[in-house]
Amino acid sequence: MKPSEIIDIETNHGAGVYAKQELVIVRGQGASLFDVDGNEYIDCTSGHGVANLGHAHPKVAAAIAEQASTLITLFESFPNDKRAALMQKMASLVPGLDRVFFCNSGAEAVEAALKFARISTGRVGVVATMRAFHGRTFGSLSATFNKKYRQGFEPLVPGFSHVPYNNIDALASSVDEETAAVILEVIQGEGGVYPADAEYIQAARRICDEHGALLIVDEIQSGFGRTGVMFAFQNFGITPDLLCCAKSLAGGVPMGAVLIGVKVQNLTPGTHGTTFGGNPLSCAAGLAALTAIEEEDLAGQAAEKGAYLMDKLSQIDSPLIRDVRGMGLMIGVELKQKVAPYLKSLQERNILALNAGMTVIRLLPPLVITYEQIDQVVVAITDVLTSE
Ligand SMILES: Cc1ncc(COP(=O)(O)O)c(C=O)c1O
Numbered sequence: 001m002k003p004s005e006i007i008d009i010e011t012n013h014g015a016g017v018y019a020k021q022e023l024v025i026v027r028g029q030g031a032s033l034f035d036v037d038g039n040e041y042i043d044c045t046s047g048h049g050v051a052n053l054g055h056a057h058p059k060v061a062a063a064i065a066e067q068a069s070t071l072i073t074l075f076e077s078f079p080n081d082k083r084a085a086l087m088q089k090m091a092s093l094v095p096g097l098d099r100v101f102f103c104n105s106g107a108e109a110v111e112a113a114l115k116f117a118r119i120s121t122g123r124v125g126v127v128a129t130m131r132a133f134h135g136r137t138f139g140s141l142s143a144t145f146n147k148k149y150r151q152g153f154e155p156l157v158p159g160f161s162h163v164p165y166n167n168i169d170a171l172a173s174s175v176d177e178e179t180a181a182v183i184l185e186v187i188q189g190e191g192g193v194y195p196a197d198a199e200y201i202q203a204a205r206r207i208c209d210e211h212g213a214l215l216i217v218d219e220i221q222s223g224f225g226r227t228g229v230m231f232a233f234q235n236f237g238i239t240p241d242l243l244c245c246a247k248s249l250a251g252g253v254p255m256g257a258v259l260i261g262v263k264v265q266n267l268t269p270g271t272h273g274t275t276f277g278g279n280p281l282s283c284a285a286g287l288a289a290l291t292a293i294e295e296e297d298l299a300g301q302a303a304e305k306g307a308y309l310m311d312k313l314s315q316i317d318s319p320l321i322r323d324v325r326g327m328g329l330m331i332g333v334e335l336k337q338k339v340a341p342y343l344k345s346l347q348e349r350n351i352l353a354l355n356a357g358m359t360v361i362r363l364l365p366p367l368v369i370t371y372e373q374i375d376q377v378v379v380a381i382t383d384v385l386t387s388e
Contacts, residue, residue, distance in 0.1 A: 003036050023347065028055025031369035033352065042373050044353040044365045049189065049221040049330075052248035053292055054368035060251035063288035064281065072281045076102070076273070082283040089290050090259060093230055096239045097259035099267075102278035106220035106246035107135025109256035110183070113242040114139045115272055116258065117181035117214045120265045124159040125179040127213075131165055131191030134183060134218055134244075143183050145191070166196050168203040179213040181242070186232035189221035189364075192357045193325060193332025198236045205238040214241040214263060220256075221330070224248045225293050225367055228303030228328035235327075251289030255282040298367040302328035305374060309363070312378040318385040322359075329369070333361040333381070345384040351377055 003024040011020055025041075027034040031054055033041045046052060053060060067082060074080050083102070090100045101112050114126060126143060128134070134143040141150060142157040150156060159180075163170040165188060175182060182204055187195040208215040217240035222232045224245070229235055231243065241263050246256035260267070276282075293299070306328035313324045313333055320342075323334040335342065339361050346353050346361075356362040363377070 006036075021347070030054040030056075031366040031373055039350065041347075041350045041352050042365070042369070042377055044351060044363045044369075044377060046248070046364045046366050047252070048247070048354065049226065049364045050247045050252055051366045052224050052226055052298060053251050053289055053296075054366040055252075057251055057289070057292060059292050060253075060285055060288045063284045064253065067281050067284035070280070073276070073279050075275065076278045080278075080280050080283070082280045082287060083278045086278075086283040086287045086290070089287060090257060093290075094234075094239060094243065094259060097243055097261050099260040099264075101258045101260065101267075101272065102283070103256040103258070103274050104254050104276050104282075105135075105256050106218075106244065107137040107140040107256075108274065109220060109244040109246050109258050110134045110140040110143065110216075110218060111137050112256075112258045112272055113216045113218075113244050114143070114181065114183070116242060116260065116264050116267060117216060119267070119271055120263070121180045121212065121214060123178055123180035123213070125176070125181075125213075126160045127171065127174050127179055127182045128160060128162050129165040129184060129188075130162050131188050131194065132162070132183070132185060132218075133188070133190035134185075135220075165191075165194060166200045168200055168207075171200075171204060172207050175207050175211050175213055177211055179208075179211055181214040181216050182208055183216040183218060185218045185222065186236070187222050187227060187327050187330055189330065189362070190356055192334070192360045193330060193362055195232075195325065195327050201233060201236040202238055205240075208241075216240060216242040216244065218244045220244055220246045221364075222327070224290075225299035225302050226328055226330050226364070228306055229299050230293075232327060248293075249289065250282045250286040251292070253282050253285035255286055296368070299328075302367045305329055305367070305369060305371070306331065308371065309374050309378070312374070313381065316378075316382050316385060318382075320385050326363075329363070329365055329367055331363040332356055333363070335359050335361065335385075342384050346380055349380040349383065351380045 128143040142160040241261040243259040354362040
């Protein structure tokens with residue numbers, strides 16, 4: 001099939017909810033993606049933060065292939081070797097978060113965490129933050145802030161409020177004895193790549209404790225090494241009660257998870273569940289992915305490469321740049337104008353990058369990106385931001 005035919009089919013038969021690029025990608029390797037004609041692109045999207053391990057990681061691919069011919073599906077009522085192994089691994093990641101609920105996506109992880117918070121506390125209120133993105137199902141969308149995602153779908157779930165991000169006083173004055181949970185990203189991704197201050201995250205923990213509310217941390221985008229540690233909150237010496245994960249958890253195979261702390265109560269058979277949750281195929285992929293993340297010290301790589309990239313980006317002398325910020329390999333370059341034309345120019349230079357809102361170029365490369373590739377990305381960004 002010709003690229004134009006492929007694009008036409010997707011345009012005509014897709015639901016219409018995605019803006020399509022004029023670029024057909026058929027293969028990936030490490031931090032590179034290849035189009036139908038074999039042209040190579042450096043992937044600074046990682047499929048929105050999924051491909052932390054890079055594309056076609058051999059150990060993940062082998063684990064999937066082996067499990068596919070062993071057992072793909074098994075409801076969680078029946079224990080399974082791969083699921084048990086992944087549960088054990090997940091439970092070892094964060095001291096105090098010993099239990100795990102498996103699901104299939106980020107929004108489902110958020111949905112589950114919100115339900116767990118309500119059933120656990122018997123309370124309704126959820127305090128989320130401005131600019132937050134937590135997903136597009138009704139519960140997760142209720143925690144998401146931007147009107148762009150919410151408009152046309154109201155009424156959303158009652159009991160949600162939004163306070164300014166990184167503002168301790170605003171959080172303190174909106175959490176009370178009716179609050180089931182506070183939900184936060186430690187570094188906001190879709191909202192514009194805004195890292196929180198340590199004091200804010202620590203205050204969120206304290207405020208929740210003072211009022212008997214649970215703290216839900218959403219590391220769906222920032223998790224599994226991307227920010228230079230396994231989870232970004234680990235920089236700040238706190239432990240959430242519920243930790244939402246997805247994206248890179250299973251090396252690209254769809255999977256979400258909620259890690260659950262001791263304060264979360266009342267989770268009994270039937271309170272929640274999902275058909276595909278904890279299926280052996282995703283679990284085998286997750287096990288291989290987490291093992292590789294640890295063996296290859298991808299968090300350490302993200303810390304070093306992120307510092308290198310951030311330094312190079314900060315040196316670009318362009319009147320278009322307002323700010324460069326981020327953690328590890330989750331980096332935003334905020335411009336004084338809309339980024340869409342610059343993303344297009346980058347694509348013409350074989351660099352695929354994301355926006356975060358209208359004015360931020362978001363870079364989420366695979367953590368295995370090479371220094372040579374990082375240098376190519378910097379050259380291309382410098383070129384498009386200084387060539388006017
Ligand atoms: C922080 C955060 N939470 C939740 C989600 C939703 O995840 P999914 O698209 O897998 O439903 C995303 C997706 O971008 C995200 O970045």
